[in-house]
Amino acid sequence: MTTMNRLTTPWGEFGLTRFPEHPRDTLRAWDAADEYLLRHLAGAEAGQGDAGQPGDTPTDAGPTGDTLAGTEPTDLSGTVVVVGDRWGALTTVLAARRLEQLGADPLVQITDSYLTQQATRANLRRAGVGGDSVRLLSARDTPPERVDVLLIRVPKSLALLEDQLHRLAPAVHSGTVVIGTGRVTEIHTSTLKLFEQILGPTRTSLAVRKARLIFSTAAPGRTRTASPWPHSYALPEGLGTVSGRTVVNHAGIFCAERLDIGTRFLLRNLPRRHGPEHVVDLGCGNGVVGTAMALENPAARVTFIDESFSAVASAEATFHKNVDAGTAAEFVLGDSMTDVPAGTVDLVLNNPPFHTHQATTDATAWRMFTGSRAALRTGGELWVIGNRHLGYHTKLRRLFGNCETVAGDPKFVILRAVKR
Numbered sequence: 001m002t003t004m005n006r007l008t009t010p011w012g013e014f015g016l017t018r019f020p021e022h023p024r025d026t027l028r029a030w031d032a033a034d035e036y037l038l039r040h041l042a043g044a045e046a047g048q049g050d051a052g053q054p055g056d057t058p059t060d061a062g063p064t065g066d067t068l069a070g071t072e073p074t075d076l077s078g079t080v081v082v083v084g085d086r087w088g089a090l091t092t093v094l095a096a097r098r099l100e101q102l103g104a105d106p107l108v109q110i111t112d113s114y115l116t117q118q119a120t121r122a123n124l125r126r127a128g129v130g131g132d133s134v135r136l137l138s139a140r141d142t143p144p145e146r147v148d149v150l151l152i153r154v155p156k157s158l159a160l161l162e163d164q165l166h167r168l169a170p171a172v173h174s175g176t177v178v179i180g181t182g183r184v185t186e187i188h189t190s191t192l193k194l195f196e197q198i199l200g201p202t203r204t205s206l207a208v209r210k211a212r213l214i215f216s217t218a219a220p221g222r223t224r225t226a227s228p229w230p231h232s233y234a235l236p237e238g239l240g241t242v243s244g245r246t247v248v249n250h251a252g253i254f255c256a257e258r259l260d261i262g263t264r265f266l267l268r269n270l271p272r273r274h275g276p277e278h279v280v281d282l283g284c285g286n287g288v289v290g291t292a293m294a295l296e297n298p299a300a301r302v303t304f305i306d307e308s309f310s311a312v313a314s315a316e317a318t319f320h321k322n323v324d325a326g327t328a329a330e331f332v333l334g335d336s337m338t339d340v341p342a343g344t345v346d347l348v349l350n351n352p353p354f355h356t357h358q359a360t361t362d363a364t365a366w367r368m369f370t371g372s373r374a375a376l377r378t379g380g381e382l383w384v385i386g387n388r389h390l391g392y393h394t395k396l397r398r399l400f401g402n403c404e405t406v407a408g409d410p411k412f413v414i415l416r417a418v419k420r
């Protein structure tokens, strides 16, 4: 059971949840930016913004918002693409709306998140929208060749936005309706510059309930440039087996530009192990931790797991760039340890996330720890790196009945819990 909230739209009410569903999760699966866009698409936005109120205008955003001209509903009959939907609210409402338009092509959702896809599937089912009404694409899939309506929920990562706009620009034509949406705190001058540079002339709406819309039109004859992603960088010395090695990063993944200082500390203090064993790099990001383990112990089989499509693709590229062909490895897109059979793992290495889609929460860390305990064989170990203040040791002790500090500095601790 979970708390399901209901989103009221001009086209009806929708019961929506996040993924994974949790009985104590009262967080809504949409926000004011999603609502603003839906009202605008339905032609139900009065155009009365609250721009100018303290705190509403993005700190560094130059362009001032325009009052929305007209309130005509947007024609949603062509190829509609929704990018960056957080929990599938936009996709579900628009797909349900399009069901009423017989013969409409499937709506396309593009996301980098497996959790988003799972939430979307559940929300579509609940709304009675069949699977063939929506195509779920990942940020790494080839986008449609021609797009008539492009709706972009501005992502937290500017790099991901840059990469997605580059990938979609060839599909945008002079008649394409391009609308971005985000909370005012998510839309900066740099965000608008990307729309302007990659697509064409861009303006913003007034802020309404601390959300804003972005409107772009395709500039004719614009020379298209390729996405600058993926990005590779060389690791510094002093990091054991991965010193000086190259890591590959697709846009939007954790620490795509440089190594995280917590990860750096973990790499300096990795377990020394030999012989056949099954290691999991849980929340693998660019895969640097699992790759270091594979180089340390070539007899190990390493499973890389992440909920980000781009992270799993980055880990695969990092691994193959550095480890001999023939070394066993698997690359798994999924939620935490859900797909790993119980009692099959010898060692889990984990640098847990502490926020998911803007919400600061330790729910994911807890899920990763409980999932790891189930997947470990007796005697197997979970190694966790985290900021000292996060208090992971309390959770691990509660769950495993033991927890030891392997290494620490003023900021970070590496903790080890053994399954007894």
Ligand SMILES: C[S@@+](CC[C@H](N)C(=O)[O-])C[C@H]1O[C@@H](n2cnc3c(N)ncnc32)[C@H](O)[C@@H]1O
Residues within 6 Å of the ligand: 253, 254, 255, 260, 263, 282, 283, 284, 285, 286, 287, 288, 289, 305, 306, 307, 308, 311, 334, 335, 336, 337, 351, 352, 353, 354, 356, 364
């Ligand atoms: C703090 S980053 C660590 C990345 C990498 N291990 C490193 O140290 O550079 C946490 C990672 O967990 C992933 N993640 C978040 N929620 C997840 C989930 N439910 N299941 C699997 N991975 C998840 C994120 O995409 C991110 O790559």
